[in-house]
Amino acid sequence: MTRTPVNVTITGAAGQIGYALLFRIASGHLLGADVPVNLRLLEIPQGLKAAEGTAMELVDCAFPLLRDITITDNPNEAFDGANVALLVGARPRTAGMERGDLLQANGGIFGPQGKAINDHAADDIKVLVVGNPANTNALIAQRNAPDVPAERFTAMTRLDHNRAVGQLSAKTGALVSDIKRVTIWGNHSATQYPDIFQAEVAGKPAFEAVGNDQAWLENDFIPTVAKRGAAIIEARGASSAASAANAAIDHVYTWVNGTAEGDWTSMGVVSDGSYGVPAGLISSFPVTTKDGKFEIVQGLEISDFSRARIDASVKELTEERDAVQELGLI
Ligand SMILES: NC(=O)c1ccc[n+]([C@@H]2O[C@H](COP(=O)([O-])OP(=O)(O)OC[C@H]3O[C@@H](n4cnc5c(N)ncnc54)[C@H](O)[C@@H]3O)[C@@H](O)[C@H]2O)c1
Numbered sequence: 001m002t003r004t005p006v007n008v009t010i011t012g013a014a015g016q017i018g019y020a021l022l023f024r025i026a027s028g029h030l031l032g033a034d035v036p037v038n039l040r041l042l043e044i045p046q047g048l049k050a051a052e053g054t055a056m057e058l059v060d061c062a063f064p065l066l067r068d069i070t071i072t073d074n075p076n077e078a079f080d081g082a083n084v085a086l087l088v089g090a091r092p093r094t095a096g097m098e099r100g101d102l103l104q105a106n107g108g109i110f111g112p113q114g115k116a117i118n119d120h121a122a123d124d125i126k127v128l129v130v131g132n133p134a135n136t137n138a139l140i141a142q143r144n145a146p147d148v149p150a151e152r153f154t155a156m157t158r159l160d161h162n163r164a165v166g167q168l169s170a171k172t173g174a175l176v177s178d179i180k181r182v183t184i185w186g187n188h189s190a191t192q193y194p195d196i197f198q199a200e201v202a203g204k205p206a207f208e209a210v211g212n213d214q215a216w217l218e219n220d221f222i223p224t225v226a227k228r229g230a231a232i233i234e235a236r237g238a239s240s241a242a243s244a245a246n247a248a249i250d251h252v253y254t255w256v257n258g259t260a261e262g263d264w265t266s267m268g269v270v271s272d273g274s275y276g277v278p279a280g281l282i283s284s285f286p287v288t289t290k291d292g293k294f295e296i297v298q299g300l301e302i303s304d305f306s307r308a309r310i311d312a313s314v315k316e317l318t319e320e321r322d323a324v325q326e327l328g329l330i
Pocket residue numbers: 011012013014015016017018042043044046047088089090091092109129130131132133134156157159160188239240241244
């Protein structure tokens with residue numbers, strides 16, 4: 001195989017999502033079964049030893065596509081020549097921590113990482129932020145990388161998108177592959193709006209496929225999807241890891257390889273003002289992708305019911321942006 005390897009940087013590589021992610025990247029699921037990869041693992045000093053252990057396991061898998069592994073606690077080295085960056089490592093909220101403290105701590109991670117991407121990444125860099133609060137962390141990184149086109153910074157709402165598809169499949173009995181055009185709007189948080197009004201289930205409008213059941217939509221579907229992260233933490237005693245890693249793989253694969261005809265996906269992307277979302281915010285939208293680029297789907301009819309929910313989530317994003325602005329992080 002003569003293709004040039006793609007440099008993929010993963011931050012928080014020794015964490016639980018990192019462990020679920022690295023083996024799938026190395027086996028070709030992120031970019032394609034014919035694309036060799038170099039892995040660049042960024043950790044804090046306390047995480048380096050565990051990252052080394054994972055690297056030993058990666059070598060032991062003898063993946064044909066895996067060319068090289070670098071392990072470092074230096075962002076400049078980790079992002080040097082990076083073509084794809086998955087920003088997973090973040091400061092979790094701990095007991096007694098105020099919201100401002102959390103944003104400040106994450107600013108201390110995503111600001112310098114944005115700058116390192118700005119100064120060292122390859123010209124075609126694509127960034128996915130997974131670490132929470134994902135949309136605002138992505139905004140911090142993006143604003144600290146003024147030389148990188150803003151649209152290269154994205155936040156992960158694909159897990160929410162996949163959760164919505166999973167719930168629709170469970171309700172209707174339809175195959176996941178027969179569910180199209182679900183949308184997650186807004187923030188990756190409990191205010192997000194999973195929208196089925198544009199979606200199709202086995203060729204029928206999704207709302208019709210769920211029996212026009214407004215009570216189910218409002219009291220079951222929307223809260224189940226929006227609060228799924230918390231439900232998993234409650235059940236597992238730790239936040240979602242394999243499903244989050246899977247969504248990160250899906251996000252990048254779709255961004256690079258394109259959405260199917262007649263379908264779209266959900267990504268947190270820099271708003272261009274579409275659907276009344278203030279320009280510059282990183283908010284989730286329905287997007288189509290082609291040739292490594294995405295476009296926000298235009299012209300969708302938004303009902304009053306949907307409008308109120310989109311506005312509520314966008315208001316939260318605006319507040320987060322204002323808070324990091326006040327802290328001088330952007
Ligand atoms: N967007 C989503 O859908 C979604 C879903 C699930 C989890 N998450 C978030 O993903 C993040 C990671 O989750 P996890 O379960 O893997 O956590 P984890 O605690 O298991 O792992 C995080 C890793 O990041 C490392 N880290 C911390 N600061 C770092 C830095 N500055 N540079 C490099 N590495 C650093 C830690 O050492 C640790 O190994 C969390 O913020 C979590 O809330 C997001």
